[in-house]
Amino acid sequence: MSYFIDLVIVGLSLGMVYGLVAIGISLIYSGLDVVHFAHGEIYMLGAFIGLWVFNTFGLPFPLVLLASMIITGLIGVVIERVFYRPILKSGGGYTVAGMAMVICGFGMAFVLQNIAFLIWGPRSLPFPVTFGMPIEIGNLTLPSSYVWIVAAALVLMSALHLFLKKTRLGLAVRAVAGNKDIAYLMGINVPLTISVTFGVACALGAAAGVLVGPINYVHVLMGLGILIKAFAAAVIGGFGSLPGAVLGGLLVGVVESLGAGYLSGNYKDIYAFILLIVVLMIRPAGLFGILAKVKA
Amino acid sequence: MLKTTDVTGGYGSVQILNGVSLAVERGKIVALLGGNGTGKSTMLKALSGLIKPWSGEILFDGERIDGMRPDLIVRRGLVQVTQGKEAYPGMTVEENLLLGAHIRTGRAVRARALERSYAYFPILKERRKQLTGTLSGGQLQMLCVARGLMSEPKMMLLDEPSAALAPQVVLDIFRAVARICRDGMTLLLVEQNVRMALLLADYGYVIKDGVIHLEGPAETLISDEAVRLSYLGGTVADRDRKLSM
Ligand SMILES: Nc1ncnc2c1ncn2[C@@H]1O[C@H](COP(=O)(O)OP(=O)(O)OP(=O)(O)O)[C@@H](O)[C@H]1O
Numbered sequence A: 001m002s003y004f005i006d007l008v009i010v011g012l013s014l015g016m017v018y019g020l021v022a023i024g025i026s027l028i029y030s031g032l033d034v035v036h037f038a039h040g041e042i043y044m045l046g047a048f049i050g051l052w053v054f055n056t057f058g059l060p061f062p063l064v065l066l067a068s069m070i071i072t073g074l075i076g077v078v079i080e081r082v083f084y085r086p087i088l089k090s091g092g093g094y095t096v097a098g099m100a101m102v103i104c105g106f107g108m109a110f111v112l113q114n115i116a117f118l119i120w121g122p123r124s125l126p127f128p129v130t131f132g133m134p135i136e137i138g139n140l141t142l143p144s145s146y147v148w149i150v151a152a153a154l155v156l157m158s159a160l161h162l163f164l165k166k167t168r169l170g171l172a173v174r175a176v177a178g179n180k181d182i183a184y185l186m187g188i189n190v191p192l193t194i195s196v197t198f199g200v201a202c203a204l205g206a207a208a209g210v211l212v213g214p215i216n217y218v219h220v221l222m223g224l225g226i227l228i229k230a231f232a233a234a235v236i237g238g239f240g241s242l243p244g245a246v247l248g249g250l251l252v253g254v255v256e257s258l259g260a261g262y263l264s265g266n267y268k269d270i271y272a273f274i275l276l277i278v279v280l281m282i283r284p285a286g287l288f289g290i291l292a293k294v295k296a
Numbered sequence B: 001m002l003k004t005t006d007v008t009g010g011y012g013s014v015q016i017l018n019g020v021s022l023a024v025e026r027g028k029i030v031a032l033l034g035g036n037g038t039g040k041s042t043m044l045k046a047l048s049g050l051i052k053p054w055s056g057e058i059l060f061d062g063e064r065i066d067g068m069r070p071d072l073i074v075r076r077g078l079v080q081v082t083q084g085k086e087a088y089p090g091m092t093v094e095e096n097l098l099l100g101a102h103i104r105t106g107r108a109v110r111a112r113a114l115e116r117s118y119a120y121f122p123i124l125k126e127r128r129k130q131l132t133g134t135l136s137g138g139q140l141q142m143l144c145v146a147r148g149l150m151s152e153p154k155m156m157l158l159d160e161p162s163a164a165l166a167p168q169v170v171l172d173i174f175r176a177v178a179r180i181c182r183d184g185m186t187l188l189l190v191e192q193n194v195r196m197a198l199l200l201a202d203y204g205y206v207i208k209d210g211v212i213h214l215e216g217p218a219e220t221l222i223s224d225e226a227v228r229l230s231y232l233g234g235t236v237a238d239r240d241r242k243l244s245m
């Protein structure tokens, strides 16, 4: 029984990480009408930048997390302004420009991988943060790194929720996601709001990378696996829905962890897709698909 | 307050506006009338910046606004309420209204704008926590007009507020619009409900095939035999109703 609980806890904390990346993909999808295929590399970049901040300045972990989010978020804004904006000007979604954007995203993934390779090299680097003693709740012993991941992810998700619900800018982000013409007529600076959306999505991806760093190694190719799983999480939850992205992430994380624990660790990456197929067979629009359709 | 000269424009390579010239004086209500697909909404989009005019000139408050980004036009005090009663269905009534006040940052200013909108449309105050998706068509139209007021504009462009609504509801909305204008709003009103529009308006333009076909004071247009036959179908009795509105 305690083995089962351990697996679930590991799954939930990994699921939170998938959820953070999936939220980013969903935010970009609803704001820019495109799937961002370089988002795994943003996560990788976030992890490396966090590691760099940690090694260079020796800041405490929460500040490392924050610093990486800010730096990566700004890099994201520049990428969107310089490379994606000119393409998206002529349309997104199922238009030709939308396809061009998908290809541009793949290209950006390679470019970022190669830049990271040139700076940090091909080796897996350790992220030597110490989180302190395991935390004991009743007769359960939780490794504190996992508790950290869950707690930090929950804080970030709550912050995002408050931002979108309670602030003027957050409301504008939702408006631009829903309908750009109407957003314009509300006096919203739509291009600027799209930059904000993209920046926030990249900051959340970076946070995921920094959170995973200490329990995994940091590596140039670490973005490949996460993109696919976060994508699965987003689709399972209902593409474009933020609560759906979190729920999808948690489901993927737990199923993967249980599968690796009880069946075989060799096929770890397959379980997410079995789950994806099963969910889509039962609910083709994803778990939160109806909410996602609210997008006008 | 608003003056356009020979505005042309359209979608892609399809020209819809073939040189529209019109003027709206401060504090006046001007009706822009015409049948289906004659370019009324397209003209409003050119005014609000949703499409860039191909040629011609748009002056608002003494400043050229043609080709300007829509949010900058809103900041200058010109607001468009679109035809489709387009609210954000996943947001509450109050969130929709607050979006309308996006360019106003002060907490007190936003609260004041909200109260002003609720004063014109009390039903919205009752429904303020409800999702917009649950509103009736009439309430949705009220929400869109109220949202347009939220930025405290100098002038409004109102696109067919009567479309697809029951006569009683149309009357309610026109009464509220009349009150808004009496409180100092300048209005360009696009309508297919020609009678109602001319009862409210001071001046009218009739657009056909993307050009102004006919114009004149509302009284003249409403009694003009040619206009009546082709667009109106109104009677003198309607004019008397204006007094009670
Ligand atoms: N987004 C668009 N893309 C291409 N053509 C459009 C678009 N919107 C409208 N049109 C076309 O432009 C013409 C004028 O449309 P517009 O919406 O301005 O008419 P309208 O006078 O507002 O009519 P209605 O009273 O039906 O609203 C129509 O032929 C319409 O098919």
Ligand SMILES: [Mg+2]
Pocket: B040, B041, B042, B083, B159, B160
């Ligand atoms: Mg129209």
